[in-house]
Amino acid sequence: MASDRTLRKGGTRRRTTKQVPREGAPVAGSAKSQAEGALVTMGELREHAEVHTRAIEEHLVTWRRDFHRHAETGWLEFRTASLIARALEGWGWTVSAGRDVVDPDTRMGVPDPEVLDAAWERAHAQGGDPEYLAALRGGYTGVVATLSVGADGPERKPVVGLRFDIDALDLQESRSPRHRPAALGFGSINPDAAHACGHDAHAAIGLGVASVVSSLAKSAPELLPTGTIKLIFQPAEEGVRGAKAMVHAGVVDDVDAILALHVYSGWPTGQVACGRDSFLATDKFDVILTGESAHAGGNPQGGKNALLAAATAALNLHALPRHREGPSRINVGRLVAGQGRNVIPPTAYLAVETRGGTSQINDAMRAAAERVIRAAAAMYDCIADIRPMGSARSAQSDPALYQRAAAVATALSGLQVRDPEPGGGSEDFTYMMHRVQQQGGLASAMGIGADIGSFGHHTPEFDIDEAVLPEAVKLLTVLSLDLIGNPLTGS
Numbered sequence: 001m002a003s004d005r006t007l008r009k010g011g012t013r014r015r016t017t018k019q020v021p022r023e024g025a026p027v028a029g030s031a032k033s034q035a036e037g038a039l040v041t042m043g044e045l046r047e048h049a050e051v052h053t054r055a056i057e058e059h060l061v062t063w064r065r066d067f068h069r070h071a072e073t074g075w076l077e078f079r080t081a082s083l084i085a086r087a088l089e090g091w092g093w094t095v096s097a098g099r100d101v102v103d104p105d106t107r108m109g110v111p112d113p114e115v116l117d118a119a120w121e122r123a124h125a126q127g128g129d130p131e132y133l134a135a136l137r138g139g140y141t142g143v144v145a146t147l148s149v150g151a152d153g154p155e156r157k158p159v160v161g162l163r164f165d166i167d168a169l170d171l172q173e174s175r176s177p178r179h180r181p182a183a184l185g186f187g188s189i190n191p192d193a194a195h196a197c198g199h200d201a202h203a204a205i206g207l208g209v210a211s212v213v214s215s216l217a218k219s220a221p222e223l224l225p226t227g228t229i230k231l232i233f234q235p236a237e238e239g240v241r242g243a244k245a246m247v248h249a250g251v252v253d254d255v256d257a258i259l260a261l262h263v264y265s266g267w268p269t270g271q272v273a274c275g276r277d278s279f280l281a282t283d284k285f286d287v288i289l290t291g292e293s294a295h296a297g298g299n300p301q302g303g304k305n306a307l308l309a310a311a312t313a314a315l316n317l318h319a320l321p322r323h324r325e326g327p328s329r330i331n332v333g334r335l336v337a338g339q340g341r342n343v344i345p346p347t348a349y350l351a352v353e354t355r356g357g358t359s360q361i362n363d364a365m366r367a368a369a370e371r372v373i374r375a376a377a378a379m380y381d382c383i384a385d386i387r388p389m390g391s392a393r394s395a396q397s398d399p400a401l402y403q404r405a406a407a408v409a410t411a412l413s414g415l416q417v418r419d420p421e422p423g424g425g426s427e428d429f430t431y432m433m434h435r436v437q438q439q440g441g442l443a444s445a446m447g448i449g450a451d452i453g454s455f456g457h458h459t460p461e462f463d464i465d466e467a468v469l470p471e472a473v474k475l476l477t478v479l480s481l482d483l484i485g486n487p488l489t490g491s
Helices: 034-041 044-053 058-069 077-092 113-125 131-136 199-219 244-246 308-319 359-379 399-411 427-440 468-485
Strands: 005-008 012-015 094-097 143-149 161-167 227-234 256-262 271-276 281-291 326-335 347-356 381-392 442-449
Touching: 012 077, 012 281, 012 399, 044 058, 044 199, 044 244, 044 468, 077 094, 077 113, 077 131, 077 143, 077 161, 077 326, 094 131, 113 131, 143 199, 161 199, 161 427, 161 468, 199 227, 199 256, 199 468, 227 244, 227 468, 244 427, 244 442, 256 399, 256 468, 271 399, 281 308, 281 359, 308 326, 308 347, 326 359, 347 359, 359 381, 399 468, 427 442, 442 468
Parallel strands: 161 227, 161 256, 256 442
Antiparallel strands: 005 012, 012 094, 094 143, 143 227, 271 442, 281 347, 281 381, 326 347
């Protein structure tokens, strides 16, 4: 271990490197609008970014395929996060990992300790970085890295944040020879874990941005404006479990503008939606109903039937009226109960979710759902234990940031701007968006096409066009530096 590394209390390792002195004046916008001004002054920087991105194209594919082959699900991303942290440190970024960037009290849907331990041991056996694995143990698998560029000074502002989710899905990947990852030998080797939503690509894109920015800071420091880029590698997005804990750890409290980019099958490669909205707020929760077992024939009055309580709850949850002020959803995805034909069931389990077009609508649905569940439990003299498993807010991308992103994307070769599409899904990046906007900053959720066969997300056959990787790196690198050099002002 090099002498300039330190292992901080709480499992975070940081490395501080001397910054390259700035040789020229900062980039500043002076045209009619901030978006137009950015393009006028950032042309040379774009050219350099494209050159450095082309130089790592093979690495991007290698990184993506390595993460894909070693897929790890939410809170178990030990190998993935440790290798990301090690690479970032090697490129001169200041790295924080583990409990410093993940709040223990607001994690949701964390696997049992024996599952965490087994996944940690597997990550160690599969080549995870030993030092960073120690910091991540227990399921604290977030990583944050910062790099300040431009003129020396006590505070490198503004701060632009980029979020990359890194978790896989609880899904068995296809082993068909027609499935490209299987055919080329990078299909997931971990049972019931598959990158079927492109987060392997997101992790590789994040590393690509880190590599390119580091290269620019060394080779062309005079081109870089003064500010800080913060990369946030988030665990447990699937099930909307991870972002809230990172927000509560304060990782976006100093961020002036934050972006996330998601790859999409079904969109032509290189098409960019610069400001996605219509994310539904959601709550995911498990319900454990506890009654009392008894002989169904000999002592039926002595039992407390948890199965009937669960069935009553499920039927009445789906009977709840929908909200007049916008979209609302409720679903019971699982009901598990019963032990034998002649036994009064003493326990039952429900997996429930609510959604709403706004956080307020979702809150109303969640409150109504809890009333139904507790009333159903009371009917059968059972006890209801409601356990939060995940949540996300609604959010809106800022128009000014959308316009800036669209202007930058239009100026880059290989990209084409498309209109955002409404959807019925949820995304816990909205917690980060809300916190940054609450503090006067700007936020935008972006999407980029990566179609290679219209494979559905969250399916065993999912795959992406890897040509999207350098395009996404180029876009996020230039856009981040553009926002530093020509900052926008939040509302």
